Each structure stands twice: as C-alpha cells, then as structure tokens.
Amino acid sequence: MTGKQLLLMDGIHKRFGPLIVSAGVTLDVEENEIHALLGENGAGKTVLMSILCGVLSPNEGQIVFKGRPLKLGSPREAIKHRIGMVHQHFMLVPNLTVAENYVLGQGSPFRMIRDMKAVHARILELSDRYGLDVAPDALVSSLSVGEQQRVEILKVLYHGIELLILDEPTAVLTPQETDRLLHLLRQLVADGKTVIFISHKLDEVMRVSDRVSVMRDAKVVRTVKTSETNARELARMMVGRDVLMDLPRAPLEPGRIVLSVEHLSCDGEAGLPAVRDVSFEVRANEIVGIAGVSGNGQSELALALTGLLPVGSGSVTLDGIQLAGLSSHEINQLPMAHIPEDRHRMGIVLPLPLTENLILQRFDKAPFSSRGLLDLNEITKQTRDLMRRFKVKASGPGDRIRNLSGGNQQKLVVGRELDRRFDFLLINQLTRGIDIGATELVMHKILEQRSAGKAILLISTELEELFTLSDRILVMYEGRLVGEIPPDRSRLEEIGLLMAGKSPLSAA
Incomplete structure (x- = not known):
C-alpha cells in the first residue's frame, strides 16, 4: 500500500x-x-x-x-x-x-x-x-x-x-x-x-x-x-446495531424419520453419474448438513429429491411416500418446501413483480385464490406482510423482483417457502450472497422451524452456516457421502480434507 x-x-x-x-x-x-x-x-x-x-x-x-x-x-x-x-x-x-x-x-x-x-x-x-x-x-x-x-x-x-x-x-x-x-x-x-x-x-x-x-x-x-x-x-x-455473531442452537431429541434416502444414484443433466449410492435419513427436530465443494453431486441430489432429475436407482421416501418416479408437480403437492441453489433459475421469475413471485406454485390455493379467481388484495397484503417479516427492501409489492438486490431476492424466496405447510425443508445455499444482518434473520427463522418439529436438509458450501445450524454434517465428494462429523469448529481441517477427497474419515 x-x-x-x-x-x-x-x-x-x-x-x-x-x-x-x-x-x-x-x-x-x-x-x-x-x-x-x-x-x-x-x-x-x-x-x-x-x-x-x-x-x-x-x-x-x-x-x-x-x-x-x-x-x-x-x-x-x-x-x-x-x-x-x-x-x-x-x-x-x-x-x-x-x-x-x-x-x-x-x-x-x-x-x-x-x-x-x-x-x-x-x-x-x-x-x-x-x-x-x-x-x-x-x-x-x-x-x-x-x-x-x-x-x-x-x-x-x-x-x-x-x-x-x-x-x-x-x-x-x-x-x-x-x-x-x-x-x-x-x-x-x-x-x-x-x-x-x-x-x-x-x-x-x-x-x-x-x-x-x-x-x-x-x-x-x-x-x-x-x-x-x-x-x-x-x-x-x-x-446499525449489534449483531449476534453466533446463534444458540437448543439441544433437541431427533423425532420420527421424515425423509429416508436409500442407495440413491442418479445422472446429471449431461448424462454422467452425479450421485452414487447415497443413503441417509433426516428426522423431525433435526437439521442435517451436507458439506462439499460445488460440483460434487450436491446440486443433483437436491434436484433428484424434488423430482427435477430422474432417480436412476435407490429410493426416496417422504412421510412414507415413495418419491422416485413422481413428477416435480406431484412432489410439489406433498408437505415439502424447497429453497433452491440458484434463485434466478429455480426460485423466481425476474420480470414478474414480488406479488406474482410470492404465489408461484400456489396461485390456485387459498388464501391467494377462491373459486378459480385470484384475490389480488389478499396477495398484496400477504406480500407486504412477508416484506415486513423478512425485511425485504423494495419500493413496494408491485416492484419487479429483478430490481431487488440478490440478498433481498433470497429473503423473499426464503420467506415464501417457510410460509408453506411442510414437514420436510430442503435448503441449497441458504445464505449465498446475503449480508450478515440478513444471515442472522434467516438463520433464526430456520432454527424456529427446527424447534417446530420440521426435518431440514441443509446443503451448503458455507462451513460457518453448517456449523451454526446443523446437528450433524455429512460430507459429499464425487457424488458419494465420505464422512459424518459433528458441528465442531475444531474439526474444520478434517472437513476441508474430506471435501477435497484427501482423507475420508469414518463417522465421528
């Protein structure tokens, strides 16, 4: 300098x-x-x-x-x-x-x-x-x-x-x-x-x-x-205020099995193997984290769980219902919410206003419609309420979502999905591109869902996010789960080595 x-x-x-x-x-x-x-x-x-x-x-x-x-x-x-x-x-x-x-x-x-x-x-x-x-x-x-x-x-x-x-x-x-x-x-x-x-x-x-x-x-x-x-x-x-640098996670006893994945394998969009013989469970009152460098099968795993990629072999059950073979539309009717990895490709429609992005996949359900007609006043009211609760900065509910910063777009997606009725919540990159104040807010909301008995799968490349929220962390490398580690920051080096495929460890 x-x-x-x-x-x-x-x-x-x-x-x-x-x-x-x-x-x-x-x-x-x-x-x-x-x-x-x-x-x-x-x-x-x-x-x-x-x-x-x-x-x-x-x-x-x-x-x-x-x-x-x-x-x-x-x-x-x-x-x-x-x-x-x-x-x-x-x-x-x-x-x-x-x-x-x-x-x-x-x-x-x-x-x-x-x-x-x-x-x-x-x-x-x-x-x-x-x-x-x-x-x-x-x-x-x-x-x-x-x-x-x-x-x-x-x-x-x-x-x-x-x-x-x-x-x-x-x-x-x-x-x-x-x-x-x-x-x-x-x-x-x-x-x-x-x-x-x-x-x-x-x-x-x-x-x-x-x-x-x-x-x-x-x-x-x-x-x-x-x-x-x-x-x-x-x-x-x-x-403009003090921010909690770490969030307390109350100890909870895991409940019933909500999501069960057994020997799941699937190909990626290019037709090459992406997920290889993956098995795990997610229980009520539990957040299971998946760590890994991008490109090691996490994206394809999320797409397979939501029906956006066909399952090659193995099984996925949600509340005892077999998901393999169901379309993404059929899975969307089940008690599942999904915060996707790429909000621009899978979470929002950029030219549309906040109001219409709020009702994606739910426009035909109460309280947004009645007898086949949209309730525009209710949609606007619900959008304003979500903007307030999740501190979404925009000129108003009718603002096009493309005019918002990436973090404010993400907060709208998180709020919309948490407002659904679900037993299982799939999150891929919760805090990517959002600031520390927004991170504190959305993490609080996710921990509230855990306390409310929801089963949550959190896929993230952000290790701090995984340490803060997860009850246990699975590590994915080249499409396989190569280890399980408790959310202990003293084991950062071990997780980093597992993510690089250099020193696979047995379950801790």
Whole structure:
C-alpha cells in the first residue's frame, strides 16, 4: 500500500426510476491495496462497482482513475483502462472453451482464430504463475463452479488489468481454496495490482484487506484501516446495531424419520453419474448438513429429491411416500418446501413483480385464490406482510423482483417457502450472497422451524452456516457421502480434507 490515490468515485448518484441505489457515494482507493467493500444487501455495493466497470452509467458524479477523469460506456472500455470485475454471477458462455471466452468480443474473429496458439500460451503462463489450474481447451460447461471462478479471475488478469474487483469470490470454495485465493490477492498486490474485495465474510475481510469502506443506505458511511477495527465493529457499522455473531442452537431429541434416502444414484443433466449410492435419513427436530465443494453431486441430489432429475436407482421416501418416479408437480403437492441453489433459475421469475413471485406454485390455493379467481388484495397484503417479516427492501409489492438486490431476492424466496405447510425443508445455499444482518434473520427463522418439529436438509458450501445450524454434517465428494462429523469448529481441517477427497474419515 503506497498511500497514493488510484481511484476516486466522487458524488456518484444512480436511480432506477424512483429507486435510489447510489446516493452521492464517495469512495477512494489507494494504489497497491486490498480495499474491502462491506454493506447490507441493497446498500449499493454491486451497483457502485458495476458503474466502475462500465456495466452501468451514473446519473451524476465523476470517476477519477490514475489522476484523470474517466467516462465508461461499456465493460470493454473499462478493460482498456485496466479495470476488470469478477461478478458474483459469472459472465462466461458455457458452450465455448476457456480460451474462446477470453477472446470473445476482443476484435476480428479471424484474427483471434489465427492467434489462438498465443492465447493458449498466455493462459498457461498466467495459470502457472498464479497457481490457478486453468486449462485453455476446457469447455466452460464442463467445469465446476469453483473452476469457473478461477477462469473468471484469470480472464481479467489475461486482459492486463491494474484494478481487480471481486464480488463475493469465496462463496463456492473450501477452506483450503479460500486460503489459496486470499494468498493470490496478496500476490497480485505484490505484483503492483490493486484489489476491491466485496464480501460478507468478515473474517476474510479482517484477514486480507488493508482498508474497509462500509456502505449503508446507498452511501459510504465510513472508511477505516482494517488494523484499527474488528469484525463486531464492522458488523455494527453495516447494520446499525449489534449483531449476534453466533446463534444458540437448543439441544433437541431427533423425532420420527421424515425423509429416508436409500442407495440413491442418479445422472446429471449431461448424462454422467452425479450421485452414487447415497443413503441417509433426516428426522423431525433435526437439521442435517451436507458439506462439499460445488460440483460434487450436491446440486443433483437436491434436484433428484424434488423430482427435477430422474432417480436412476435407490429410493426416496417422504412421510412414507415413495418419491422416485413422481413428477416435480406431484412432489410439489406433498408437505415439502424447497429453497433452491440458484434463485434466478429455480426460485423466481425476474420480470414478474414480488406479488406474482410470492404465489408461484400456489396461485390456485387459498388464501391467494377462491373459486378459480385470484384475490389480488389478499396477495398484496400477504406480500407486504412477508416484506415486513423478512425485511425485504423494495419500493413496494408491485416492484419487479429483478430490481431487488440478490440478498433481498433470497429473503423473499426464503420467506415464501417457510410460509408453506411442510414437514420436510430442503435448503441449497441458504445464505449465498446475503449480508450478515440478513444471515442472522434467516438463520433464526430456520432454527424456529427446527424447534417446530420440521426435518431440514441443509446443503451448503458455507462451513460457518453448517456449523451454526446443523446437528450433524455429512460430507459429499464425487457424488458419494465420505464422512459424518459433528458441528465442531475444531474439526474444520478434517472437513476441508474430506471435501477435497484427501482423507475420508469414518463417522465421528
């Protein structure tokens, strides 16, 4: 860190209709530092960074980069000025190779084809230098989420950026991979680059950043040196109140078996084996966690349990009812609720308002309809009530859900599913992309369901989430369950090794 200013975003205003998402933000970033950006969902972090990398244009304010005013009309222009961003939702074309993604839109297709040998060599050079293990010929659709993230990071390095913006970069990583990424960020700074690090994980912010800017209500409310603060103080700055850093989980005796999975195997969407001979039970009053790096069969397991992937062999029973062979619509009529992994693909319909997203799959049932007619007043009332209980920030029930931050979208999905009548709750990535205040809220709600006698299966790549909520943790690797461990933080290293397939342990 040099103390010399690299970037100044001064008085940045941005509005979407009546919704103010950036209210005169001022942010300064110094050369060769890791600058963390914290804030609740909807505080304006991603919007501000989207303006900086040319995805959005501000209504007012100016950007000064390396001492010169900067106006950006596109991400391509930002890259020309050596500014690049790795978004939370990756910007890769699945049916192209890694190398083809890197040259896409960068000039004449004929010249790019002619230069592919040099492109491959550059990718391998950077991959080797930073230990990212990226193969130029790999098809993006064949890569796990963690591998795709490495591809995205290397993509911006390939274009020679000086300022790298990372939005929630560790959401899909094991503890060992997270350590490697944080080491990489320090390596990049040593190489003369500057990093803006958006994260909800306060421990990572404390470990890796030099300074922290906290956003609240679409403004930067404070910038501090990381060495002069702590996680609890940062959480208070973000939320405006003290936040519980750990939630008490009352001991409960597990009840009856609600979900039983026996020798379940199924193929993934590409037709390759994804879940291999998996057996477990989930009982009433119990939260069973499943840990694992993304791409090890957890997604396919969730899809098979909900009827969205056919079961190849084995059985799944819910309250004694065999689910294998039932359609997703038939399973949806059973006492099951589902918080999906990818809210955009399976949880919400982005162009629709909050009211219509609330009644997905239940529009024909009371209290939303009567005698075949929708009760619009009741739907609006229920939406307002859910917004209040789950603190969903939006201009109103009629706001299109695409206008909400990812965290507020997630809170609506969680609230909608918890309002269903269910015995079994399937959760895949409960807190992905949501802030510490929202995390505290939704975790409280899940623990309430456990106390109410529900059986809950929690699939997560977030180990803190699993430690906080689970009664026991199963670890999944290459489609198999390879171990069971109690939610004991002192055994973090064991879980990390199991997740990497290096040291399978017997049940603890």
